[in-house]
Amino acid sequence: TQLLEQSPQFLSIQEGENLTVYCNSSSVFSSLQWYRQEPGEGPVLLVTVVTGGEVKKLKRLTFQFGDARKDSSLHITAAQPGDTGLYLCAGVEAGGTSYGKLTFGQGTILTVHP
């Protein structure tokens, strides 16, 4: 069973600060996804990174996939209260089936105070 260690579990910051969330594993993933979940709703995909070393940007969010495809990070610049939510990383097994089976990290609950 592949495991994803996500940290930190909780993050409480002031508006305008920067933050980074990490996702680490000893296993190789064919791709890694980041989801955001609002209270009372299901997770929504933010980005998928596929290539080792890949960097993707989504406005103030920067996602990176490790060279060995075992880890990933999410960096938010100048956080806004609207960024508040649960952030989840999820890995797709390397060499697995094509059914998109995901292994999720434990999640990071981000609170951005005005």
Add this chain to the structure above:
Amino acid sequence: DTAVSQTPKYLVTQMGNDKSIKCEQNLGHDTMYWYKQDSKKFLKIMFSYNNKELIINETVPNRFSPKSPDKAHLNLHINSLELGDSAVYFCASYSSLGDEQYFGPGTRLTVT
């Protein structure tokens, strides 16, 4: 139009009862999932069906029985509910084209 819908949104029941949660997707996907999210927000896969066939069963107690009458529906029946079954259950539909899972809004199950 809602892509992935679940009913009910909330379910409160007593220990020992049997209950069902329904899921429907109108995205035309072949693969659907059930996940359980515990109180610590950890999301764990339970089952997956592809074209009405069970393809993933992650050591879930046999009190949980998924059923897929067709590609667009994946229901979850739970027998003899226990306190530890209290959680939010999410259904998801998978697109191999975009390699993305689309989640439903969740069903919050509370067993008293």
